[in-house]
Amino acid sequence: MTALVSRLVHAKDWQPIDVEELEPNALDVVRSTDNRSVVAGPGAGKTELLAQRASYLLQTGTSPSPRRILAISFKRDAATNLAARVRLRCHRDHAGRFDSLTFDAFAKGLVDRFGQALPDVWRPKANYRIMMPNLQKYNGFLRDLGEPPSQVGGRADIMALNTRTFERIHLIGQPLPVDGRSGPTAADWAAEQFWHSALHEGNTTDLSFPMIGRLAELMLRLNPFARDMLRLTYSHLFMDEFQDTTQVQYDLVKAIFLGSGTVVTAVGDVKQQIMRWANAIDAPFDLLEADFEAKSTQLFNNYRSSPELTRVQHILARALDADAANPVSKTKGTIEGDSCAIWNVSSPEVEAAQLADHVVDSMVENDLAPRDFVLLVRQKAADYANTLEPVFAKRGLAICNEAAYTGSITLQDLLTEEVSRALVRVLRVASSDRAGACWSECQQALSSLRGADPDDDTAQARLSRELDYFINQLRSSYPEPVRREDHVQAVVATVYDFLDRDRLIFAHPAYRQGDWFDRVIEGATKHLCESAADANDWTEALDVYEGKHAIPLMTIHKSKGLEYHTVIFIGLDDQAWWSFTNDPVEGTAGFFVAFSRAKQRVVFTYCPSRGSRKKVAPLYGLLKSAGVKSVNLG
DNA sequence: ATCTGGCAGATTTTT
DNA sequence: TCTGCCAGAT
Numbered sequence: 001m002t003a004l005v006s007r008l009v010h011a012k013d014w015q016p017i018d019v020e021e022l023e024p025n026a027l028d029v030v031r032s033t034d035n036r037s038v039v040a041g042p043g044a045g046k047t048e049l050l051a052q053r054a055s056y057l058l059q060t061g062t063s064p065s066p067r068r069i070l071a072i073s074f075k076r077d078a079a080t081n082l083a084a085r086v087r088l089r090c091h092r093d094h095a096g097r098f099d100s101l102t103f104d105a106f107a108k109g110l111v112d113r114f115g116q117a118l119p120d121v122w123r124p125k126a127n128y129r130i131m132m133p134n135l136q137k138y139n140g141f142l143r144d145l146g147e148p149p150s151q152v153g154g155r156a157d158i159m160a161l162n163t164r165t166f167e168r169i170h171l172i173g174q175p176l177p178v179d180g181r182s183g184p185t186a187a188d189w190a191a192e193q194f195w196h197s198a199l200h201e202g203n204t205t206d207l208s209f210p211m212i213g214r215l216a217e218l219m220l221r222l223n224p225f226a227r228d229m230l231r232l233t234y235s236h237l238f239m240d241e242f243q244d245t246t247q248v249q250y251d252l253v254k255a256i257f258l259g260s261g262t263v264v265t266a267v268g269d270v271k272q273q274i275m276r277w278a279n280a281i282d283a284p285f286d287l288l289e290a291d292f293e294a295k296s297t298q299l300f301n302n303y304r305s306s307p308e309l310t311r312v313q314h315i316l317a318r319a320l321d322a323d324a325a326n327p328v329s330k331t332k333g334t335i336e337g338d339s340c341a342i343w344n345v346s347s348p349e350v351e352a353a354q355l356a357d358h359v360v361d362s363m364v365e366n367d368l369a370p371r372d373f374v375l376l377v378r379q380k381a382a383d384y385a386n387t388l389e390p391v392f393a394k395r396g397l398a399i400c401n402e403a404a405y406t407g408s409i410t411l412q413d414l415l416t417e418e419v420s421r422a423l424v425r426v427l428r429v430a431s432s433d434r435a436g437a438c439w440s441e442c443q444q445a446l447s448s449l450r451g452a453d454p455d456d457d458t459a460q461a462r463l464s465r466e467l468d469y470f471i472n473q474l475r476s477s478y479p480e481p482v483r484r485e486d487h488v489q490a491v492v493a494t495v496y497d498f499l500d501r502d503r504l505i506f507a508h509p510a511y512r513q514g515d516w517f518d519r520v521i522e523g524a525t526k527h528l529c530e531s532a533a534d535a536n537d538w539t540e541a542l543d544v545y546e547g548k549h550a551i552p553l554m555t556i557h558k559s560k561g562l563e564y565h566t567v568i569f570i571g572l573d574d575q576a577w578w579s580f581t582n583d584p585v586e587g588t589a590g591f592f593v594a595f596s597r598a599k600q601r602v603v604f605t606y607c608p609s610r611g612s613r614k615k616v617a618p619l620y621g622l623l624k625s626a627g628v629k630s631v632n633l634g
Numbered sequence: 635a636t637c638t639g640g641c642a643g644a645t646t647t648t649t
Numbered sequence: 650t651c652t653g654c655c656a657g658a659t
Contacts, residue, residue: 074647104648130649135642163642209648244647278646379645510649557645578644578650590645615650637659643652 006091008061016052017089021330023301029265030056035294037242037285038267041317041327042596043304043563046267047078050238051085053265058086058094063235065093071100071238072253077416078240078561079105092454099234103249104209110216114226118219121180121199128205130212130513131198138163141197145190153186161187168279171195172210175251176218210279213248217255231260241561242268242288246279254291264292271320274557274590277583300325304563306333306600312340315626316592319618320585331599335366340602342572342623342630351605352391354633355568358603359551360395362566366600370397372565375553376594378576385553388570392551400550402558406530407523412558415546418508419496419517420524422449424542426495429467430474431538443467449503470498481532481541488529492521556594567598568605572619575611584618591619 011031016022022030026045029036030053040046050071057063073079083100090098101109108130115124131137142158161170170191174183182192199205207215220227237257239245257264266288273280281287288294302310310329317324333339345351359373377384385401392399402412414420425442432438443464444454452459474494482488496504504511511517528545535541543549574580580587595602604623606613613620624630 076648102648108649132648139642212648275646508649513649516649555645574650581650586645611650635659638657640655642654644650 006093009059011056011060011062014056014060017055019048019052022049022052023299025297025299026052026301029053029297032265032295032297033062033263035264035288035292036266037288037294037296038265038299039269039285039296040267040299041269041271041302041324042313042593043302044269044299044327045301045303046269046299047082047085047240047561049299050082050240050265050267051089054082054086054098054238055089055094057236058090058097063097065097067235068097068099068233069236069238070106070234071098071240072103072106072249073100073240074103074244075561076102078102080416082238082240103252104212107209107213107216107249107252110219110226111212114219114223115215117223117226118215119178119180119222122176122195122215122218124199124205124207124215125203128207131206131208133167133208133210135163138166138194141194142166142190145193148186148189152184152189157186158190161190166190167210172214172248175221175255176214178218178222210246210248213246213252217248217252220252220255227256230256231262234262237262237264239264239266240268242266242284243270243273244268244275244280245284247281248279250281250284250287258291264288264294266294271317271324271589272560272593272596274560274586274593276586298325300328301330302327303330304599305329305596306331306335306339308333308339309595309598309600309602312602312623312626312628313592313596316588316595316622319588319622320592333600335600338629339600340604340623340626340628342604342606342620342628344630344632345605345607346634347609348387348607349391350634351570351607352388355388355570355603355605356392356395356397358568359392359397359566362601366565368565370549370551373551374559374562374564374567374597375399375551376556376559376567376569376597377553377571378590379555380576381553381555384570388553398544398547398550399553400547401553402547403554406527407525408519409523411527411547414520414523414527417520417524419504419511419520422499422504423492423495423524423528424545426471426474426499427491427538427542430471430478431542446499449499449507478538481535481538483529483532485525485529488525488532492525492528496521556590559597560593563597563599565599566601566603567594568603569594570605571610572604572606572616573611573613574615577616577619580619581615587616588619588622591622 026049029038029049038046038049054069057069063069071082073082079100079102083098086098087095116126142161145158147155148158166187170187171194182188198207270285285296289296305313307329310327314326343354345354362368375388381401381403385399389399404411406414422445425445428438429442446467447454447460447463450463452463478491482491505517531544532541535544577587
């Protein structure tokens with residue numbers, strides 16, 4: 001890798017960084033000066049494209065300092081991942097002008113900064129809290145709501161409301177009216193009452209993220225000063241996974257950037273739209289192309305999947321979009337035998353045994369680690385995990401159900417929380433002899449936590465000594481992993497004393513909300529306790545903590561954006577795919593997402609005791625038409 | 635105590 | 650679509 005420099009390079013001299021190849025269309029988008037909607041299939045390198053474009057804009061001064069780039073993602077890990085790629089490729093001075101946020105963090109930031117300027121009707125209390133929308137809350141609200149004014153209807157109209165549609169259509173379905181006056185129906189009236197009670201009754205205001213998004217949009221509609229400030233700040237806007245954009249999010253982006261000079265780049269794949277039931281817009285790219293005059297650009301390469309899997313993928317893709325472009329695989333096939341197969345098994349026990357054997361064999365044959373495999377299910381991951389775990393354990397394989405709870409939060413949430421990561425970082429340094437990478441990572445994190453200047457050598461040296469001293473103490477107090485819960489608590493407390501709880505909370509605003517900070521620490525303690533139970537040393541305990549040597553098991557939804565050598569999809573049956581007939585397009589899109597996670601191999605299993613395969617027959621039909629074989633494994 | 639009808643949730647993100 | 654939960658009835 002070339003040294004990162006902070007001086008600018010000429011646009012014509014700029015070259016893609018740390019990547020072997022970028023297809024011509026991708027390069028065209030990287031250098032584009034107009035609004036673009038980039039439609040690209042799985043493995044096309046959409047996130048990589050955004051990272052390269054950010055580097056180009058920052059390093060060539062096309063986004064000139066002090067202007068910035070705003071990148072909006074849905075999930076925190078997507079936002080973090082993109083920021084990390086830009087930091088890897090750009091000098092600190094450039095990367096510092098790249099803001100990678102989730103939609104919700106962006107909207108909340110706006111409400112926190114400008115929300116108090118909202119008109120009385122819409123102004124939340126300054127100390128508002130985040131509410132996780134829960135249907136029971138809406139249910140209770142509607143039940144306790146009094147008689148509506150006669151001109152909008154009666155109690156019967158209120159009781160006839162479905163709570164889901166109440167939220168989706170009436171509460172956050174439309175941009176908020178400036179004067180707070182509601183629409184003509186009983187449902188509109190109920191929504192107005194909900195907003196009123198959320199904003200003005202009691203000591204605090206409870207807002208959900210979609211509500212915050214709506215308030216942010218209203219605010220910028222009413223406050224041209226704030227809007228123009230954002231337009232001036234951001235020369236460029238990126239949107240990742242654009243197929244999942246909700247109306248609330250799109251309206252917010254429109255309120256800020258429509259008609260501005262900010263250049264928009266949206267990337268995504270409609271064929272992977274599996275969040276429509278959770279409010280994603282039907283045809284977001286069409287909207288963007290119409291409203292922002294975005295030019296549609298397609299990418300054709302697939303850097304993930306082997307030619308054989310890419311071929312099957314294309315057959316699935318055509319079921320979703322008859323005009324889908326035929327992607328070109330840029331990866332070699334590396335396995336012997338069939339790339340894709342359907343396994344018919346007589347019972348879940350036989351299935352578990354067959355799969356475990358396959359994983360063990362394939363690990364040897366193809367030189368793979370447990371993390372190269374994924375067990376995918378449609379729903380209820382825990383049920384499948386319980387059946388598979390003992391059978392896999394007999395063959396020395398661990399399964400990590402990422403959706404399982406430790407304390408009151410899920411494992412995957414825990415592992416991405418900064419508080420948990422900071423704990424692991426410190427313990428890893430303390431437990432490794434050749435500290436190297438892990439040491440400097442820890443020092444860097446500590447430095448940013450303490451607000452130290454990375455260029456101030458004296459301050460860095462002081463931090464380094466401080467860390468050194470603490471680590472030595474930690475090592476001598478706890479040379480072996482501790483197992484008793486009170487001991488684990490003590491270790492955890494020592495580490496957070498050193499890191500400084502107040503600074504952690506200050507650096508991560510999420511920890512200021514309610515008891516989130518304590519819940520994460522509780523989860524971390526509990527999980528560390530369980531992870532240390534059978535561990536011989538700290539490294540082993542931390543590996544278990546992070547699930548380093550376990551095969552991940554997750555739902556299709558959670559697997560979006562990830563990739564594995566081998567995808568094992570368990571349970572291609574009507575039971576798991578109960579919603580298939582309701583929305584075959586979304587169902588097929590889910591199937592497509594699952595299939596396209598694989599680099600080399602896909603295995604589907606079917607067990608008649610779990611359900612028939614009548615409804616889901618179109619999916620089997622697609623596999624059959626692609627020449628995928630079905631085998632009976634007893 | 636037990637039965638039965640009705641209905642919601644299942645696939646999810648977010649500070 | 651199927652399961653599990655709750656309320657109200659028996």
